Amino acid sequence: MCGIVGYIGKKQAAPILLDGLAKLEYRGYDSAGMAVYNGEKIQMAKATGRLKVLSEMTYEGETLPGTVGIGHTRWATHGAPTDSNAHPHFNETETIAVVHNGIIENYMKLKKKLEDKGYQFSSETDTEVVAHLLDYYYKGDPLEAITKIMHRVEGSYALGIIFAEHPDVIYAVRKDSPLIVGRSGEGSLIASDVPAVLKYTRNVYFIENEEIARLSTEAIVFFNVDGESIEKESKQIEWDIHAAEKGGYEHFMLKEMNEQPATVRDTISPRIKDGEIVIEELGMGDEEIRQIDKIHIVACGSAYHTGFTSKYVFEGLARIPVEVDLASEFRYRNPILNKNTLVIIISQSGETADSLAALRMAKECGVTTLGIVNVVGSSIAREADKVMYTWAGPEIAVATTKAYSAQLVAQYLLAILFAKVRGKIDAEQVSTMLHDLKKLPDQIELLLSHKERIQKFANRFIAARDVFFLGRGIDYAISMEGSLKLKEISYIHSEAYAAGELKHGTISLIEEGTPVIAVATQNEILKKTISNVVEVRSRGAFVMAVTTEGTAEMEKTADYVVYIPQTNAYFSNSLAIIPLQLFSYYVAVGKGCDVDKPRNLAKSVTVE
Numbered sequence: 175m176c177g178i179v180g181y182i183g184k185k186q187a188a189p190i191l192l193d194g195l196a197k198l199e200y201r202g203y204d205s206a207g208m209a210v211y212n213g214e215k216i217q218m219a220k221a222t223g224r225l226k227v228l229s230e231m232t233y234e235g236e237t238l239p240g241t242v243g244i245g246h247t248r249w250a251t252h253g254a255p256t257d258s259n260a261h262p263h264f265n266e267t268e269t270i271a272v273v274h275n276g277i278i279e280n281y282m283k284l285k286k287k288l289e290d291k292g293y294q295f296s297s298e299t300d301t302e303v304v305a306h307l308l309d310y311y312y313k314g315d316p317l318e319a320i321t322k323i324m325h326r327v328e329g330s331y332a333l334g335i336i337f338a339e340h341p342d343v344i345y346a347v348r349k350d351s352p353l354i355v356g357r358s359g360e361g362s363l364i365a366s367d368v369p370a371v372l373k374y375t376r377n378v379y380f381i382e383n384e385e386i387a388r389l390s391t392e393a394i395v396f397f398n399v400d401g402e403s404i405e406k407e408s409k410q411i412e413w414d415i416h417a418a419e420k421g422g423y424e425h426f427m428l429k430e431m432n433e434q435p436a437t438v439r440d441t442i443s444p445r446i447k448d449g450e451i452v453i454e455e456l457g458m459g460d461e462e463i464r465q466i467d468k469i470h471i472v473a474c475g476s477a478y479h480t481g482f483t484s485k486y487v488f489e490g491l492a493r494i495p496v497e498v499d500l501a502s503e504f505r506y507r508n509p510i511l512n513k514n515t516l517v518i519i520i521s522q523s524g525e526t527a528d529s530l531a532a533l534r535m536a537k538e539c540g541v542t543t544l545g546i547v548n549v550v551g552s553s554i555a556r557e558a559d560k561v562m563y564t565w566a567g568p569e570i571a572v573a574t575t576k577a578y579s580a581q582l583v584a585q586y587l588l589a590i591l592f593a594k595v596r597g598k599i600d601a602e603q604v605s606t607m608l609h610d611l612k613k614l615p616d617q618i619e620l621l622l623s624h625k626e627r628i629q630k631f632a633n634r635f636i637a638a639r640d641v642f643f644l645g646r647g648i649d650y651a652i653s654m655e656g657s658l659k660l661k662e663i664s665y666i667h668s669e670a671y672a673a674g675e676l677k678h679g680t681i682s683l684i685e686e687g688t689p690v691i692a693v694a695t696q697n698e699i700l701k702k703t704i705s706n707v708v709e710v711r712s713r714g715a716f717v718m719a720v721t722t723e724g725t726a727e728m729e730k731t732a733d734y735v736v737y738i739p740q741t742n743a744y745f746s747n748s749l750a751i752i753p754l755q756l757f758s759y760y761v762a763v764g765k766g767c768d769v770d771k772p773r774n775l776a777k778s779v780t781v782e
């Protein structure tokens with residue numbers, strides 16, 4: 175997830191690009207760059223770090239004179255956050271400049287083909303492929319070259335493109351990554367999101383999939399993927415600037431919850447190729463995977479909860495014993511690690527102090543370490559022997575939602591891959607699981623669309639003092655995350671309990687009206703959880719159950735039932751967590767809490 179902008183008009187482009195990028199920094203901020211046509215050629219400036227560095231380096235854009243340009247603020251996916259990987263990217267003759275948001279899934283294949291034809295690459299990005307491919311197809315007509323590359327490139331992209339030979343126009347292209355264009359009195363603009371253009375216009379066109387816009391100072395015209403002219407209607411934006419940064423959502427947390435279908439899709443889909451799981455950056459051979467005799471999953475907070483779920487998945491599918499540890503415990507407990515142990519560190523930020531220390535300790539013991547990390551180029555990503563990225567984009571709300579969901583599916587992929595390589599599942603089982611995995615984004619979307627029902631229910635619990643979450647197996651892991659979400663943002667005391675353990679103490683806390691949330695998605699142990707629900711209800715608890723469609727038994731037992739769609743039992747966390755996130759969010763909103771920045775908490779905990 176990156177931010178892109180473009181401008182063509184009567185004013186100097188660079189200051190407008192910088193201003194737009196500042197509004198898009200929430201989309202990524204590890205490096206930034208601009209390309210501006212100066213009357214003779216395209217001039218480029220790029221800098222690692224926050225946008226401020228680029229702004230200072232170019233004297234607020236003064237060193238890049240010209241009225242036509244494109245800009246980018248990056249959230250690294252392919253290649254570390256460095257100057258050379260920052261966008262824009264040039265073709266070799268520096269006559270075509272490209273900015274990109276998204277992931278080109280077949281970039282390795284395209285890169286190889288272009289290299290065979292003599293093209294030289296100067297970055298590790300997937301985007302540079304687009305610049306060279308445009309060069310390859312460009313024979314004087316930019317539109318023709320663009321439509322040709324759209325037929326070759328797979329994955330998601332929003333592109334801003336300028337051609338030195340056609341300095342009177344800029345191009346915007348989109349597939350599965352957001353892009354808007356708009357006109358002000360003095361020119362035309364491209365942006366990834368509305369806030370970047372609101373200062374200049376409220377009248378914007380939303381580019382749809384596989385559409386192209388050609389912008390000039392006076393007009394914007396649109397084409398389809400075959401280069402045929404199409405008509406589009408503009409939309410009037412009513413939001414104020416502040417609301418627009420959150421895409422019209424009241425809080426970043428709500429926005430990020432709604433981004434989960436895309437996040438899960440982005441983390442899964444580039445890794446499924448011709449029915450096989452291919453995790454390009456992982457670099458683990460089959461023999462190495464076969465030799466693993468134990469896995470330690472180590473993490474903090476919600477990342478730890480994803481590990482708690484994937485213990486069941488790795489053990490169930492790949493039959494490898496798994497221990498799950500809080501990083502702050504692991505680093506001081508002198509764990510038994512041998513040469514065939516794999517230590518998996520999970521971290522959104524890649525900078526959490528305890529997780530990083532645990533990683534270093536494991537490395538000192540000589541075992542292989544694997545980081546599952548969201549921030550490319552972060553300490554854990556750099557220091558782990560192996561890395562797998564979650565492609566969730568920047569998460570702003572302190573309480574994680576979309577990074578959590580991405581971490582879960584990344585681990586499902588890894589577990590299926592390990593199971594297949596170790597001969598524990600066959601090709602048909604893999605295919606059925608991949609089919610279920612691919613359905614998750616739409617199923618999450620469906621659950622999110624029922625938010626009003628959860629909101630209505632949550633309103634009843636604004637005054638609650640204690641809430642208990644119950645579940646067994648994976649449902650217990652889901653309960654742990656549901657409970658954490660609630661307490662961290664609403665300040666209501668909550669506890670997650672393994673449902674069978676209830677009788678050994680916690681049940682004494684249940685009294686008339688105590689809210690209990692029972693998670694029961696695992697068919698094999700459903701009856702057991704139902705018995706525990708009966709026990710708490712008969713002591714006065716008010717029970718909401720989260721269970722799978724087609725499970726009628728819960729209807730008779732709980733006070734309120736939320737259904738999740740059918741999926742493979744190992745993947746149920748990805749669906750069951752959605753109503754629990756929504757529940758916590760609406761309770762916190764109802765209580766008037768600062769949802770995005772809960773008291774005493776920080777997004778990245780870089781102290782012990």
Ligand code: G6P
Binds near residue numbers: 474477
């Ligand atoms: C903080 C955040 C949590 C996160 C945890 C671990 O407590 O509020 O949302 O799960 O840190 O962070 P990491 O970046 O390592 O995933």
